[in-house]
Amino acid sequence: MKTDSLLKPCARSDRLAARMAVWLVALPASVVFALPMPSFATQEPDYTLVRQLEGAEVREYPAYTVAEVVVPGPATKAGNQAFPILAGFIFGKNKGERKFTMTAPVTQVAVPVKLAMTAPVTQTTAPGGFLVQFVLPKGVSAASAPEPTDARVMLREVPPSRVAVIRFSGFWSEANYDKNLTKLQSALRDADLAWTGEAVYSRYNPPFRPWFMRRNEIWLHLASKP
Numbered sequence: 001m002k003t004d005s006l007l008k009p010c011a012r013s014d015r016l017a018a019r020m021a022v023w024l025v026a027l028p029a030s031v032v033f034a035l036p037m038p039s040f041a042t043q044e045p046d047y048t049l050v051r052q053l054e055g056a057e058v059r060e061y062p063a064y065t066v067a068e069v070v071v072p073g074p075a076t077k078a079g080n081q082a083f084p085i086l087a088g089f090i091f092g093k094n095k096g097e098r099k100f101t102m103t104a105p106v107t108q109v110a111v112p113v114k115l116a117m118t119a120p121v122t123q124t125t126a127p128g129g130f131l132v133q134f135v136l137p138k139g140v141s142a143a144s145a146p147e148p149t150d151a152r153v154m155l156r157e158v159p160p161s162r163v164a165v166i167r168f169s170g171f172w173s174e175a176n177y178d179k180n181l182t183k184l185q186s187a188l189r190d191a192d193l194a195w196t197g198e199a200v201y202s203r204y205n206p207p208f209r210p211w212f213m214r215r216n217e218i219w220l221h222l223a224s225k226p
Contacts, residue, residue, distance in 0.1 A: 043103040044204075045135055056166040056187040058222070063160050065141050066133040069152050070111055073130045076172065078108055079203070082132035089153045090134060094146035103135045105202035105217065163219040164188055164195060171211050177201065181218050188220065195220040 051058040067089050071081035090100045111129045136145060142155040166184040170176050181199055188195055197220075204215040 043101070043137065044105060045103075045138070050162065051191075053164070053187045053191050056164055056184050058162060058164050058193075060162045061158075061160060064138070064158050065136040065145065066107075066156055066158055067136060067145075067148070068131055068133040068154050068156060070129050070131050072128075073110075075108070075110075075130065075174070075177075075201075078130035078132055079106070079172075082108075082130075085150060085152055086132065086134045088150060089148045093149050095149060096146040098146045100137055100140070103137055104204040105135065106204075107133045107135075107200050107202045107219075109200045110198045162222045163200075164193065164222060165217050165219050167215060167217050169212055169214050169216065171214070172216075177218070180216075184218055184220060194223040196223040197221050 045061055045064045047059040047061045049057060050060050067086055069082050069085045071078050071085075073081070087102075090102055092099045109131050111131045136155075142157050145155050148155070164184060164187070166180050166187070168176070168180045184199075185195075200219040200221075202217040202219060204217070205213070
C-alpha cells in the first residue's frame with residue numbers, strides 16, 4: 001500500500017498555511033507548548049506497507065528530503081521552539097525567497113551527543129536536545145532546495161528506511177507517548193524484530209484538530225530488514 005503522491009498546492013492552501021503559522025506563533029507560550037507541532041497539508045512521503053503487527057505495522061520509505069533544526073527542548077517545548085525556525089524557511093526565508101507547502105508528518109527525535117548526518121552535513125555535535133524535521137515536497141532534494149538564510153536550518157536527504165509504526169490519537173502527553181512506545185516495543189519483541197536508535201514522534205495535524213481525530217505516530221527504525 002502506498003500513500004498518494006504529493007500534489008501541487010493551491011494558492012488557498014498556501015494562504016491558509018501562512019495564516020495558521022502566524023496564528024500559532026502569536027499564541028501565548030503556555031498554550032502553544034500544549035499543542036502538537038502542526039502540519040497544514042495531507043501530503044506525505046510515499047511508503048509501502050511491509051508487514052502488519054499486533055497493533056502496529058512495518059513500513060518501507062524511499063529516500064526523501066527534510067529541513068531540520070536541533071532545539072534544546074524539553075520534549076514538550078521542542079515543537080514550539082523549532083516551528084518558527086523551520087516555518088520561516090518553508091515560507092520564504094531562503095535564498096530566492098522560494099515558498100513550499102508544508103507536508104506531513106513533522107517529526108521529533110531526541111538527539112544523542114553525537115548526531116551522524118549524511119551530506120551536505122557530515123556530522124554535527126550537539127549537547128543533547130531534539131531534532132525536529134519538516135518533510136519537503138516530493139521532487140525537492142537537498143541539492144535543488146534553496147539555501148536557508150537561517151544557519152540553524154539544515155537540509156538533509158533521509159536514506160531509504162524500514163520503520164515500525166504505531167498510530168494513536170490524542171494531545172501530546174508524556175504518559176500517552178510512553179504508553180504507546182511501550183506497546184510498539186512489545187509488538188516488535190513478539191515479532192522477534194530488533195530496532196535501533198531513538199524513537200521518532202510524528203505529528204500530522206494542525207492545532208485546531210479535535211483530540212480524538214488527531215493522528216500521532218511513533219516510529220522505530222528496524223535494525224535489519226525482516
